Amino acid sequence: MHFVTASLALNIIAGAALPARKALYYDIPPPPSPEPIEVIELPLPPVAPSLETGACTLDINPRKTGCIQRELGDYEFQAGDFSPDGNHIIVNVKFVGAPKAPDPASIYDGEQLILVKADGTTFNNGDTWKCLSCAVPEGQQKLLDPQRDYPHVFRSGDKALWGHNVLDCNGHQLASDECTAQDTHIYPIYWAVIQDGVEKNGAPRELRLHPDDIHFGWSSFTNSGGQNTFFGRLQFNANPETGNILAPRYELVDVNLLYDPARSQRLTAKGKKIMIHDDAIGIGELRGFSGTGDEIIYIGPTWEANNIDVSAIHVVTGVVRRLTEHPEYTDPIAFSVDNKWFVAMDTRGSNRQMFMSGMRHIPPLIDLITVTVASSTRNNGNRRFFQPILIDGYGDRGDYFGQQVNAEGDGSAGAVNDPNWNGRADPAFSHDGTKIVYWQAIVTGRECGGLNPLPCPVPTTQGQREYRLMLARLTSRTPQPVPPVFDVPDQLPWATPFPPGSNFPKDSQRLVAGSYTLRGRISGHAIVKLTSSTSDQSRGYDTVAVNYTNYADVEGYILNGWEKVTSTILLPNPWDTLVDWYSDIEETGVVSATKRTSPDGFHLQIDAVANIFNATGTLTTTINGVQYKQPANGT
Numbered sequence: 001m002h003f004v005t006a007s008l009a010l011n012i013i014a015g016a017a018l019p020a021r022k023a024l025y026y027d028i029p030p031p032p033s034p035e036p037i038e039v040i041e042l043p044l045p046p047v048a049p050s051l052e053t054g055a056c057t058l059d060i061n062p063r064k065t066g067c068i069q070r071e072l073g074d075y076e077f078q079a080g081d082f083s084p085d086g087n088h089i090i091v092n093v094k095f096v097g098a099p100k101a102p103d104p105a106s107i108y109d110g111e112q113l114i115l116v117k118a119d120g121t122t123f124n125n126g127d128t129w130k131c132l133s134c135a136v137p138e139g140q141q142k143l144l145d146p147q148r149d150y151p152h153v154f155r156s157g158d159k160a161l162w163g164h165n166v167l168d169c170n171g172h173q174l175a176s177d178e179c180t181a182q183d184t185h186i187y188p189i190y191w192a193v194i195q196d197g198v199e200k201n202g203a204p205r206e207l208r209l210h211p212d213d214i215h216f217g218w219s220s221f222t223n224s225g226g227q228n229t230f231f232g233r234l235q236f237n238a239n240p241e242t243g244n245i246l247a248p249r250y251e252l253v254d255v256n257l258l259y260d261p262a263r264s265q266r267l268t269a270k271g272k273k274i275m276i277h278d279d280a281i282g283i284g285e286l287r288g289f290s291g292t293g294d295e296i297i298y299i300g301p302t303w304e305a306n307n308i309d310v311s312a313i314h315v316v317t318g319v320v321r322r323l324t325e326h327p328e329y330t331d332p333i334a335f336s337v338d339n340k341w342f343v344a345m346d347t348r349g350s351n352r353q354m355f356m357s358g359m360r361h362i363p364p365l366i367d368l369i370t371v372t373v374a375s376s377t378r379n380n381g382n383r384r385f386f387q388p389i390l391i392d393g394y395g396d397r398g399d400y401f402g403q404q405v406n407a408e409g410d411g412s413a414g415a416v417n418d419p420n421w422n423g424r425a426d427p428a429f430s431h432d433g434t435k436i437v438y439w440q441a442i443v444t445g446r447e448c449g450g451l452n453p454l455p456c457p458v459p460t461t462q463g464q465r466e467y468r469l470m471l472a473r474l475t476s477r478t479p480q481p482v483p484p485v486f487d488v489p490d491q492l493p494w495a496t497p498f499p500p501g502s503n504f505p506k507d508s509q510r511l512v513a514g515s516y517t518l519r520g521r522i523s524g525h526a527i528v529k530l531t532s533s534t535s536d537q538s539r540g541y542d543t544v545a546v547n548y549t550n551y552a553d554v555e556g557y558i559l560n561g562w563e564k565v566t567s568t569i570l571l572p573n574p575w576d577t578l579v580d581w582y583s584d585i586e587e588t589g590v591v592s593a594t595k596r597t598s599p600d601g602f603h604l605q606i607d608a609v610a611n612i613f614n615a616t617g618t619l620t621t622t623i624n625g626v627q628y629k630q631p632a633n634g635t
Contacts, residue, residue, distance in 0.1 A: 031400030032392050038473040039406050039416040042089070042116055042437075043128045044068060047463025048097030055097030056108070065127050066108025066134075069096040072441050072466045076111060079439035079469050080151035080160075081334070081428035087119040088175045089428075089437050090151045090160055091469065095134075107135040111148050113162050115175055118435065118471055124177065132160065132167055132174060133186060141186035142247035150206055150426065154213045155485070161209050164189045166234075166250045187236070190245050191218075191252040194501035200244045204230070204252070208286060211293040211337070211485045216252060217286045229258040229283040229298065230498065231315075233490050256495035257504070258283045258296070260318070263494070265509040266301035266364060274511070274518040274528055276363060278303075279320050281313060281494065288426070291337040294486035297323070299331065305362035306353070306374040310344065315486070318494035325396035327357040329378040331386070332425035336433045337482050340393045343436050345386035345423040347378055348401060352385045354628035358621040359587055359595045361557040363518060365528055366544045368511065369567035372608050373579050379611035380635050383443040384422035388436065388472070405436060405472045414460030421468065432479035436472040513541040523558070524550030542567055548585065561585035563595075575608040581619060593623045602630075 048055045048067035056067035069076070076094040083090070091114050098109040113133040117123070123130050133141075148163035157174060160167040167186050169179040191202035204218040219229050232255040238248045259281070266280040282301040287310060289296060295312040303309060309324040310333050324330040328348035335342045347353060356374060367374070378385065391402035409417035420443050427438040444466055448456035461468050491497060496505065511530060518526040526548045530541040545564040552558045563583040570576040581602040587593040602619035606612065613631045621628045 028394050028397065031398065034403050035477075036475050037390075037403075037405055037408075038475050039408075040471050040473075041416075041461075042118060042469040042471050044091070044116065044462075044465070044469060045093065045095070045114070045127075045129055047465050049463075051096045053097070054099045056095075056099075056105070057097075063125055063127060064103075064105040065125065065129075066095045066105065066131065067097045068093045068465075070463055070465050072444070077439070077441075077467045078149050078151065078424070079428075079437060080426070081153055082118070082430045082435070082437065083115065083153050083173070083175050084155065084157040084431055085175065086430035086432055086435060087117065087121075088115040089118050089469065089471075090114075090132075090153050090174075091116050091129075092148055092151050092162070095131075107131075113148070113151060113160060113167060116469060118430075118437070130175070132169075132179070132184065133162070135181040136184045136186055137182070140184065143188050143245050143249075144186055145188045150208070152209045154209065155211055156213055159213070161207060162186070164204070164207070185248075188245055188247065188249050189234075189252065190237075190240070190243060190249045191232075191255070192243055192500040199242050199500060206286070208288040210289050210488065211291065212488060215293075215488055215490075217258075217289065217296060218252075219285050227285060228504065229286040231256040231258055231296070231492060231495065254490040255498045256492050257498040257502070258286070258298075258492075259496050259505065260494045261496070261505055261508070263318070264507055265511070266303075267368065267511055268509050269511055269514075269516055272514070272516050274365075274516045276518070279318075281318065281320065283313070287331070287333050289335070291335040291339045291429075292483055292486045293488055294339075297333055297335070302364040302367045302371060302374075304357070304360060305364050305367055306357040306370065307364075308353075308371075308375050308378070313494075315488045315492055321395070323395040324391070326401045327360065328353050329375065331378075332423075332427060334426055334428045335393070336429040337431050338433060338480055339483075341429070341433070342391055342393060343405065343427045343429065343438070344389050344391060344402075345425065345427060345438070346389045347385040347387075348389060349387065349404060350385040350419075351628055352378060352631065355619055355621055355630040358623055358628045359585065359593050360591075361552075361554045361587075362559060362585070362595075363526065363551075363553060365518070365526065365546050366563055366565045368530070368544050369542060370544075370565055370579055370581075372575075373567070373577050373604060373606055376577075376606045376608040376611050377604075377613060377631070380631070381610060381612055382441075382445050383448070383635075384424070384441075386423035387417075388423055388427055388438045390436070405438070406470070413457060416470070418457075420457040431482050434474050434477045434479055436474070437470065438472070439467060439469050441467045510540075518551075520551040520553055522552035522555055524548065524552055526551050526559075552589075556590040557587060558589045559585060559587055561595075570605070573607065576605070577608070578603070578605045583619065591624055593621065595619075595621045 045068045047070045078092045080090040095108040115130045117128045145164035152161040158169050170183045172179040193202035208217045217231050232252040235251045235253045263281045283298040285299045287297045308329045310330045313320045326348045330346045332345040388405040389402040406416040409415035421440040513530045513532045516528045529545045531543045532541040543566040547562045548559040561584045566580045568578045583597045585595040598618040602617040604615040
């Protein structure tokens with residue numbers, strides 16, 4: 001066991017952080033002190049030596065309750081959240097090596113949903129896990145959807161979200177002995193959309209369950225590589241008559257498009273003057289809900305140049321607040337049920353993004369065309385740099401950037417802070433607030449060995465499994481009561497109703513090509529020029545050039561210099577982007593900092609799906625003499 005007794009040193013430099021924001025809270029308390037955290041690895045079913053039928057032998061599993069595969073694969077392992085009692089965690093696994101039917105052990109085959117004990121006890125058969133979906137009769141899982149990621153337990157404890165399915169145990173708690181395969185039904189989730197005049201099931205992704213067990217949030221890609229986000233209500237239909245899934249199903253109805261045409265852009269123009277809107281609603285990717293469900297958590301427009309953060313918006317009032325501010329990248333996130341804490345998977349501490357985002361309080365102007373590239377550099381293919389960070393509910397502020405949950409350890413192979421083990425989505429709190437669960441994957445494949453200087457590690461897990469399930473106990477805390485869930489309306493006042501067949505509204509606020517001025521909130525100005533390679537200026541732009549003169553949005557952070565970036569999408573792949581970047585910015589006052597490219601510029605090509613860094617030239621940020629350089633190609 002390993003104990004965390006001090007926070008990770010997450011400050012960039014003394015005084016280099018944004019002062020505490022008071023947009024939502026009138027009296028923000030001082031940051032909490034670090035607390036003790038005990039981190040352990042939880043046991044999973046044993047690993048099969050191969051994928052061959054019968055490879056899961058009695059020697060490996062004497063109870064004949066299944067073996068799982070060693071490799072991670074795509075979404076074949078994923079941890080979810082806790083059961084209401086806090087003693088069980090829901091997990092998606094892939095069983096392999098089962099014997100042929102009619103052997104009773106043949107049911108432990110393929111992608112399945114299990115519960116894992118989190119309290120050191122076992123189920124009645126002696127296992128630390130229980131399969132929820134194995135052996136469910138075919139008639140009780142008609143048209144099971146193959147998408148089975150992001151498992152979540154309903155607050156009621158008798159149902160589970162399993163990708164695009166709902167597993168229902170007929171009123172029994174999932175962890176109880178009464179929840180058997182014979183009592184279980186698995187229903188597909190159906191989102192009615194109209195394509196070419198025909199109703200069919202839509203393509204939601206990363207479904208997130210609202211704490212009220214009734215509403216859902218989700219994202220969905222567009223054909224051009226963009227993304228929209230939605231909110232709707234879950235409704236059971238035992239006898240559907242329309243669409244392409246004619247079986248008992250849970251339907252997403254009363255759908256909201258999370259879009260307000262009056263507040264859609266962080267940057268707008270009035271004449272030739274650019275204005276920055278901190279209350280803009282730009283929900284790029286939905287990441288879940290607050291613990292009581294009063295806020296939607298999302299990744300949206302950047303608040304500072306190249307700094308990808310997580311924001312929250314109130315479901316009724318539409319008030320927006322920024323949750324994270326560290327220059328590194330934040331993505332998966334989960335709140336405690338009382339809203340007092342959240343845990344985020346973040347690259348802070350790795351310095352992965354600092355070469356482009358380390359200089360604070362640069363307005364998000366070049367982000368008009370670079371945001372996809374900035375978000376893509378956080379990974380190196382299958383090597384990720386996320387670690388779990390515990391932050392209080394008020395978020396990053398001042399020099400407070402939270403506490404790394406798994407900071408303590410010697411960094412050796414298999415240690416809780418072994419850098420070769422990368423945090424994945426999603427972490428979660430137990431309902432009483434005393435435990436956190438998260439999972440990790442070890443780097444494999446092209447991202448180690450060969451020309452890449454980083455070595456291929458050998459997993460120390462049972463069977464050399466490439467993934468592990470981690471439990472963090474917040475040992476100084478006492479169990480807290482679960483507060484009431486916020487009564488969220490079906491139609492959010494600031495969102496756009498989106499019944500089947502709706503068209504996406506056109507965005508009239510987006511900046512068009514031209515020359516503009518942005519006045520600093522404290523001093524100075526920036527001259528901004530947006531240009532396009534096409535003659536039709538209304539179709540957008542691919543180059544942003546900015547010249548700063550004594551520009552300051554925050555007292556004591558003064559910018560001078562210039563930056564110019566051109567972005568080219570390398571069709572036919574809408575995710576593959578080339579940026580040609582030139583920068584020479586100096587920041588004075590509280591800090592002495594520069595952000596500079598080499599004389600020939602910085603030229604980065606990166607695929608947002610593959611995340612393989614490949615650049616020529618350099619981009620370097622220096623803060624008080626500390627240099628932050630870009631990753632080496634291929635790393």
